Amino acid sequence: MSERLTGPISTYRIQLTPDFGFAEVAALAPYLRELGVSHVYLSPILQAVPESRHGYDVTDHSRIRAEFGGIEGLRALSAALAEHGLGIVVDIVPNHMTVPVPESGNAPLWSVLKDGQASPYAPWFDIEWVGGKVNMPVLGDDTEPVADGGVLRYHDHEFPLPDTHYRLVDWRRGPGYRRFFDVSSLIGLRVEDPEVFDATHRLILELVAEGVVDGLRVDHPDGLAEPRGYLARLRAASGVWTVAEKILVGSERLPADWDCDGTTGYDVLNRITRLFVDPAGAGPLLELFVKHTGMPHDYATVVGQSKREVLDLFFAAEVDRLHAVVGSDRETLVELLAAMPVYRAYAVPGEPVPAESAAIVEAAGRAAAARLPEGAPVAEVVDRVLRGPAEAVTRFQQTCGPVMAKGVEDTALYRWYPLACLNEVGGEPDHFDGAVEGFHAFAREMSPTSMTTLSTHDTKRSEDVRARLAVLSELPEEWAAAVGEWSSKVSFDPVLDYLAWQNLMAAWPIGPDRFFDYLFKAAREAKTSISWAAPDPAYEAGIRDFVTRAIDGCGASVAEFAARIEPYARSNSLSQKLLQLMLPGVPDLYWGNEITDFSLVDPDNRRPVDFALRRRMLAGQAGTPWDEAKLLVTTQALNLRRRLDPAAPYVPLEAGEHAVAFARGEQAVTVVTRLPAGLARRGGWGSETVTLPPGAWRDLLTGAEHTGRIPLAHLLSAHPVALLERE
Structure with missing residues (x-):
């Protein structure tokens, strides 16, 4: 086609x-x-x-x-x-597809449960047939399944009778099929x-x-x-x-x-976020985090521990299935999975192993060997998952991703958070190195067809929450004083409290129900006191009490701190938005984020959007200054993209430490402010300038016309960003 x-x-x-x-x-x-x-x-x-x-x-x-x-x-x-x-x-x-409750809601799956391997849908699902049966993890208490009208019922679950082709097992056991991460209600497809x-x-x-x-x-x-x-x-x-x-x-x-x-676009999101983080704040924020939480200084230590924990808690069935085809030593296999630094290394059965893929797995093998007894068969296991039987190679590749996702995204990132805006999907929270030169080098290589984003349905925090958090890297002393004040009044669990204060401030204003839902999920993901599989009603009540006391006792002070940093957060918000919209690629706008959005992780970021408000603002009705500015930046940039050649090259422009400037071919120029608190401390732009490419340029945000060498103090006098189109 x-x-x-x-x-x-x-x-x-x-x-x-x-x-x-x-x-x-x-x-x-x-x-x-x-x-x-x-x-x-x-x-x-x-x-x-x-x-x-x-x-x-x-x-x-x-x-x-x-x-x-x-x-x-x-x-x-x-x-x-x-x-x-x-x-x-x-x-x-x-x-994947879902394993619904009742299970009859998925007709292909129901056919497989009824007729087993004889079902025409049996090839659809990635099932481990043991004795002709598949384990279905649903049992959870002393209640017995009962036959009722030709089906077997267990609470709301429903299975066909006779029960020849499936086996009901404890819900905590891994299922007899590949699933999405550790979610047994999602069954893997064999596409x-x-x-x-x-x-x-x-x-x-x-x-x-x-x-x-x-x-x-x-x-x-x-x-x-x-x-x-x-x-x-x-x-x-x-x-x-x-x-x-x-x-x-x-x-x-x-x-x-x-x-x-x-x-x-997560790769672009993380690059943009780091650009607004001051590396000078890394040391003070790390010390503050360790002081408040007692967690290790080293992020890699937490990642390794988290991945080994989830392998033990969630992935025993997956490891067993993998071990059966890899052979050799199970402990070595577990350590190799825990040491993998990426989601997948892309070895394909029957093909020569790419050098890069081999290097990734071999490096993981060396890291695993450092934790294993002398003589552990590391080289043998590495060779088997790279060049062994087809199922061994494929299963290893399919297992790495879930271990990364659950061990890093859904555990380590909730345990180790000196600056939570860096704790994003694919992010590296121990990397504060957002140098402009590195960003330019990355942007020059960006594809004109790849998607770019700042917020998605899966981000841990919306772009404007991250814009506020990035300011803390520039004001670590002020932040430490504020957290010290709040913590002296309200405390609960050291490994959770500091995450709570960062997100309470960055998502402010936020009501107690939304904030409780976020902290409850964060605590379960961190798994340091409770988890999805191990609830504790007393601890959960403690979270609710902490939320109430934090908002009632410290809400006014939190609001004051958020207001104090708003000029800097607003600058970050507009700057990162304009960057995303004008970089090479296909910019994606997550619904509602054309104005400010202070959402946390799902389901908070999937709440209904007030489109009536946004329509009124687009029609000219006033909103908050931040909302008005973000909508202006968004609409002007998106409409300019309709006139811009998607293949227009990215051309960096020199603009000093506190600005990022680039041209897109000969059609458009973008200039944004970075590290705005530091800029204010030094007294503003001074004599710094940016030299525009030849020609006459009009700022789409202000209507002003510019040519040649322009003082940044003049160019960015109305907004912290400028979007110029050649006239």
Whole structure:
């Protein structure tokens, strides 16, 4: 199939829910067109659990979700958007389906539970058949399953009778199938099988061929048996712009042989965030963190400990299954998994191992050997997972990602947080090195087709929360004094309190229910006192009491601190937004973030958006100064992107320590402020200048005209950012 278009210019992510479906999105079409985006980017649209608020729990690949309006509602949405020059990008979920409650809600799975390996759907699922049965982890108390009307019931669970093809086991045991991370309610699909690929993608590909869908976002490709092969098959079948939710760590880059247009942008998000963090604050903030929490100075120590803990707590079944095909020593295998520094190393069975892949796994082997008894068969295990039986190579690759996700994203990042804006998906919280030169080097290599982002449905904190937190790196003494004051009045658990103070300030104003929900989740993810699997009602009551006392007793002081740093946070907010929108790539705007949004991790960041407010502001009604400025920056940049050549090169411009400036070819210039508190301390811009490329330039934010060498004090007098277009 030939490629229909080169891809979106920009996208606007919408979180569809049973309360906000296709008709509600269609009503936004005039607003989104005026905002400046080219495509609406929809969360998953296939039929999921009816009450699902996210849609990743797919139950039926042959239907568009009824709660959103079904396929006719989607076609109507496509037509409504097309009237305003807008297209649709959709989020697809190839890695898994849901195990619903009752289980009869997933017809292919029900067939497998009923008929076992004889089911025509048995090839769909990545199941470990033991004695012809699959373990289903649902049992949790002394209640016995009961036969009722031809089915076996256990609380709300439902299974076919006779129970020949499945085995009910304790809910804490790993299931007899590959799952999404440690979520037993999501069962892995075998899309490497061409028939499974065709069956699970038929409807989406029909919508692409029909012109309803213009682009695809692929959820969690690292969970698949062979991501490269999957993406090649998808591209051949669809021919449209496609990005992959690939989490890159450090200097890691997207595999060059993946047939897609780029990532969903976490790599860019983390680079931008670090640009606004003052490395001089690293030492003081680390000491403050250790003082308040008692945690180690070394992040790597916490990561290693966290990964070994989750391997023991959650992944025994996965390790057992992997060990059965790798052989050798189980402890060595566990240590090798814990030492892997990335989500996947991309060895493919039957192919020569890429040198980079071998280097990653061999380095992990050396790290593992340092913790193992002398003589442990490390080299043997490394060789088996790189060059051994096909299942050993594939299973190791598929296990690394869940261990990284649960050990780092969902454990270590909740334990080690000297500056929580760095604790993002794919982030490195011990790296404060946001040098301008390094940023320019990164930006010069950015793809014009890869997605860029600042906030998503999965970020730990919204972009404006991170903008406030970044200021703390410039004011560590003032922050230490404030936290000292608050902690002297209200305390609960040292390993949680300091995270609470950072997020209470950065998300302010926030009510007790939202703040409790965040802290409760953070405590369960950290797993230092409670976890999802080990609740403690007394500890949970303690969190609730802490939240009440913190807001009642310290809320006024927290509000005062947030107000005091607002000029700097606002500068960071506008600067990072303009950078993201003007860098090479396809900028994605997470719904609502065209003005300020102070959301924390999901489900907080999936709350309804007040579009009526945003429409009024876009029509000219006044809002807060910060909101007005962010909306101005967003609309002007997005609309300029419609006029800008996507391939326009990134050209750095010299602008000193406190500014980042670059041109996009000969069409546009972006100038933003960084480290604004330090800039204020030194007395402002002084005599610093930026030299514009030849020609006459107009600032789209102020209307002012400029040429040649411009004092930064003049250029940035109205806003901390400037967006210039050649006249």
